[in-house]
Amino acid sequence: MGVGIEVTNLNAWYGTNHTLQDINLNIPANHATALIGPSGCGKSTFVRCLNRMHETNPIARVTGTVRIGDLDIYEGAKPVEIRRRVGMVFQRPNPFPTMSIYDNVAAGLKLNGYSNRRVLDEIVEKSLKNSALWDEVKDDLKKKSGASLSGGQQQRLCIARALAVDPEVLLMDEPASALDPVSTSKIEDLIFQLKTQYTIVIVTHNMQQAARVAEKTGFFLNGRMVEFDSTHKIFTNPSDKRTEDYITGRFG
Amino acid sequence: MRTMTDHAATGLAVLSTLLVVAPLVAIFVYLIYKGASSLNLAFFTELPKPEGEAGGGMANGIVGSGVLLGVASCIGIPIGIGGGIFLAEFGRGTKLANAIRFTADVLNGVPSIVMGVAAYALIVKPQNHIIPFSGHFSAFSGGVALGIMMIPTVCRTTEEMLLMVPHAVREAALALGVPNWRSVLSITVKTASPGIITGCMLAFARVAGETAPLIFTALGNQFWSASLDRPIAALPLQIYIYALSPYDDLHRLAWGGALVLIVLIVFAVSLVRYVASRGVLKGAS
């Protein structure tokens, strides 16, 4: 089951660049929340602060609090532990190129020491079913390499890989931007099903996509969060003029 | 006018290629001519006969080269790969990494005979009991000299290949909650392994033909020996010694040895190319 995320006074820097300023928001559990905004507004940085991937960059720095469930992820745990509870899917599908489909999905478990074959088999099957890829690959699990699938399939493979470690939160950074419309639709349908089990945060450039999948939407601009409200409100009658200007394409 | 320039340029390119390939072909043809006659079963199984006698072979040289290259690989490959991993993954940007890289580059340029002299000074000469097999000429000291020569190539190639692994792959591993060291070993290194193997083979092929470092270390041996503690025969070394001797028989053996050596190197390089052709990122779209 998913958990809510509470962000308080989050500030982030890349070196001297103050990328995120005073972000405060509550992401509801078992919902999909979309983050929109023009390029460079900080939404990707924000999402990477939620699983402490931001700090893999040596010049990165973070202040403020992020609570996932009741855990303060910056004070209460190590990054490696957090990332097992908060999964991430990236913009460009990135399956491990030297591994088979099976090994890709099981990677998160195998590399953390799990080795029980039967358990792994079950988890791989369940994850692939959850990411709507099982039927397409079930005969080639160990024969085909992860990188030999099509773009849309690769992305679903990455989703399966992220789900296999049983996270509570799933972060998706523009997951469909490199995919064709049919694959995009499949991914969006998937998000609809997944949000009953996980809390999903999806960064997207595509406003129609945000409107289609997310209950709540946050609009980021220049490192600040300008407006955070129900998706319906944001896209039919936003409160802030800047939000409206962005949504109607008058800038950005 | 443009087609004429085109033809001229093409002609120049072809000519240059021929000029480059010609010496290699010439050497090969000459070696075959001179050395093929001495290649028989005896060559690969017998020891060289005492001076003056006909027949014999360089079996001990082939075995000896094997032993030396084995020792060299055991030293050069682990240290080189370890250094490469450090440079690419853990030490990026640090002063230590820069120092290591600089040292490797310098080491690469050190003449091989100087490497032999260094091994002599460190292992062959000292009469203490700290360094293994010290105090006398030994296969071990020859292996060490060759091993150190392998390090820069293996190290730099490993670093290059690791850097070529896309950042996205590392991020994927980190985002799964895999600790950094595990991600490096199980994912990054594995992805770059064809390239790393290529680097090792390149270094191997290079030191396989080295003679100078062995002169003061392995020394060479007329008899069977595979022991690390004693001088050992080596193919290039024997070629050198026989070539300088006054006996035709030994000259004949030297030619044969040279041919075998170059065939082995061609074989090793071909293996390298075959492995490399499978790509750093197998099956990546």
Add this chain to the structure above:
Amino acid sequence: MTRIRFQQSLDDLKENLLVMAGLAEQAIQRAIEAYRVRDLSICDLVSRSEIAINRLERDIDQAALDLLAMEQPMAVDLRFVLSVIKINADLERVGDAAKSISDRVRNMDQMAVADLPVDIPRMAALATDMVRRCLQSFIEADAEMARTVLTMDDAVDAMNRAAYKALTKVMAEQGHIAPQALNALMICRSLERVADHATNIAEDVIFWVQGADVRHHKVAGGGRDPQAAR
């Protein structure tokens, strides 16, 4: 500014709707004039206007559909296009009401002029004032002006109910002028419909400008029949 073509399309849509609105307003005024002076040639003008209005309705709906499909308008732009589609329909009905009135006038042409206890010109003035006001609020995107239109509907409804009572009494008691009374009743009905359409248009303007859905609310002092005119 980005999306220049899109902005142009929005402006064109508004422009065309206003042309249609002008025709509809004119049709009503002509129909009332035809009633006042019993001039059949004016009825012909009304018929022609109504045909032009219908054609414009199709064109505007098509343009709006294209805008939705091609430009994916959001927020205020989306509300605008939606409002245009709805106002479009209401204006077409206003045109129909004008034609209805002019048909009644034609019908009454052969009849004697009867003295009826209804003040049709006053009711017409109120209805046309509502139409003019709601169109003005659309032109200026003025939600407050639109709200004033909502309050005027009650007066027209009251007049319509009074007319119904008076005219049914006339039809029962003075059978010789029953046809005239019936026509007058139908004209009042048409005017009441025009007022309802003007109210709808005002509600659509409020929705566009403020994003508030104020339909089917109860105005103080009376009810607005949700079944009427929709």
